[in-house]
Amino acid sequence: MLAVSLAVAAAWHVKAGPVQAQQPGPTSSPGEALQYDEREAQRIDKMLMCPVCPAETIDQAQVEYSKQMRRVVREMLAQGHSREEILDFFADRYGPQVLAAPPKSGLNLVAWIVPVVAVIAAICGGLLVIRSMAGRNNAPTGDGPLGEEGLEEYLEIIDRETGG
């Protein structure tokens, strides 16, 4: 496990070397206090899957590997990287499956669009069905004795107030 965490940390340092050099302030040596927004860090934790545990984000997983990843997230934030840059870094390193949801671009857009379209189509379809059924009923052959029509509202009130 130590080897794994070192690998993650090493990969990060190689890649971030130049950036670090420009910033004299925070370094990434363990134990030192970093300056970053913890709430944003927690949000990012919830968007990254732990590569070694089934179906858990690094926010949930308590293995060493995910602790290391959480630390890298905080270091990158402290060095001024944005959420997108951090997510991209991990996606480059571990492949897109490390992201808890696919990016809304390219082929993966399908994942996002299909459910939205399906739900909208279902609701439009439902509205059309109701419309056509309601339309059919407005013909003079509407069901129910005619005398009921004017009473509807009162029957409903009685229903409601007596628990009918």
Add this chain to the structure above:
Amino acid sequence: MAELGAASLWIALALASYSAVGSFLGKVRGSPELVVSARRAVYLVALVLLVATMSLMALFVSQDFEVAYVAAHSDRAMQSHLTWVAFYAGNEGSLLYIAAALGAMSALAIWKARDKNLQDTLPYTTGVLMLVMTFFLAVMGFMANPFDKLPFIPPDGEGINPLLTHWGMFFHPPALMAGLIAASIPLAFAMGSLIGGQSEDEWVDAGRVWGIVSWGLLACGLLLGSWWAYTILGWGGFWFWDPVENAALMPWLGLTAFIHSIMVQKRRGMFRMWNIVLINVAFGLALYGMFVNRGGPVPSVHSFGASTLGWVFLLFLIVGVLVPFAVFFWRYNLLKSARNLDSMLSREAAFLANNLLLLGIAFVTLWGTVYPLIPRLTTGEEITIARPFYDQVNGPLFLALLCLMGVGPLLPWRRANFAAVRRALVVPVAAGLMLAVVLLALGIRQPYALTGFALGGLVATGIVAEWVRGARSRHRSSGELYPVAFVRLIMANRPRYGGYIVHLAVVMVALGVIGTSFFNQQKDVVLAPGETVAVNDYELRYLGTVAEFKGNRTEYLSTVEVLRDGELQHMLYPRRDFYPSFNMASTRASIRSTPVEDLFVAPSENMADGSVGFRILVNPLIWWMWVAGPVLILGTIVALWPQRVRAPVRVAAATPAPRTGGQLQRGMGDTAPGD
């Protein structure tokens, strides 16, 4: 004892297949004796499976490790009350539990329905149920027999999975498994009515009751599972759209749609086709749930180990979806509605919209579960779909559903006129808006949270206003005291008012979800003994940890003081148990719970020097979510409680509605209301 159990399994298999064949054959050949005998076989199956269940229990209690299943899921150190959990800790025992639950519920359903107006359809219902039963028993007999013996007697068993040793586990898995299999009962009644060629609504009562049973069991299972995750997984969440959670949520959504829509058929003779489609879909989703549980293809924290059972259950899923739909298309002509919808502005229309939304959420969830397979099989790219996806896509749909839950029940059947709707909605909408304004003034800005709270206020006000109005009118007309009037009001129309109680429970769940999703505070810290940390306005001081070796585990019990404004308020004792043989730890969060917020402390790591890594959370409003459970059960029981006088209004196709008469009688108060 193992021989008794194995023998009862084979006897049950023989009886169930006899009953399945006999029911269909007896009906087709016109032999009432065979039909009756096949029906009695159902009761026997239930009894024999009870014997099998008892045998497995006895094997666990007597620690008979020669039986492979007992050796794999218990050991000598296991406390005997955990026998119940160990029973369904693996595939074989789960299958036996499912079969036993199906047996008991089938027997009860068929016994209750035997005298009803179902002569032409009940044999087919019996046949369908026993076909499902035969499948489970055959899988157990030939592939996963819980009574199989090892070639040797091991000195000790492997022990129970430590994550299961929580008392939530006493109810969560059995409630879910029973709920999933219970979905086959309304399906069997629907299929019976279709195969039997009965065009009317006789199956509706039984279908509704067992649909609600299945729905209620799933709801309890889901809530208990969330609660278990909250207290034991140690990260402080309760739902994370795991594939197995989704697999239990989807049939619940389908059944929610069904138990609403079936009321339209019961009251108005409409939606006949739609209800069959809904119960087919719900049953299909339940089969999918069982498939995922028994070795499905998706990674999950619930993965119970790969098993060949997956293929068998996949096959069962395919057959279980195709056959009911084939029957549906075969009998399509029987299913003409007695009436059409009158208006877009009616309770029927609102129910239809609710059905579409619920199916939409189920579809999104299913889509999210299976979509990763598409790029994997086409471009070879691996992607993950987890919580952020579901939150973003399903979140707005749940809000829309909440809105409909506030408006729909206030609309009258058939057709509403705008003035009446305005009158009914004015108070709830005003209450919702006022709540939103107050929250805005208090500094809450998240649009989702604001909308959610406002809609919750709308729903709750609508329900309470209706209770108050009803109780007041009973009080005025009969002089009943208010509490009496209130109880009698609820008892007079149990399906409706039971439903309202459940709606209140749903609002409570929504409160918890919104509170924790948008307003929680989280802190991960490592504390040495004596160190303090501040979270919100709490100050926590970690005093120390005691380690205690207990047979199969080491328990690390930490003590944490909670101070507020410098005063000691509370002591918390979070615990972490380490199981060396599983190389696994289970945490017991210590939670100080109030209706306003939970303070949650869970240890994530115990260091050698006595310092401990803690996850500390402040979760607002989550208390309401757990209290919703009992409220939901109460509402379900009220909705299910049988009405003494039953005068079901049945509407044959094309005959005019007898509704006016019924309604007027009700108005005059001389008969007990129908339903």
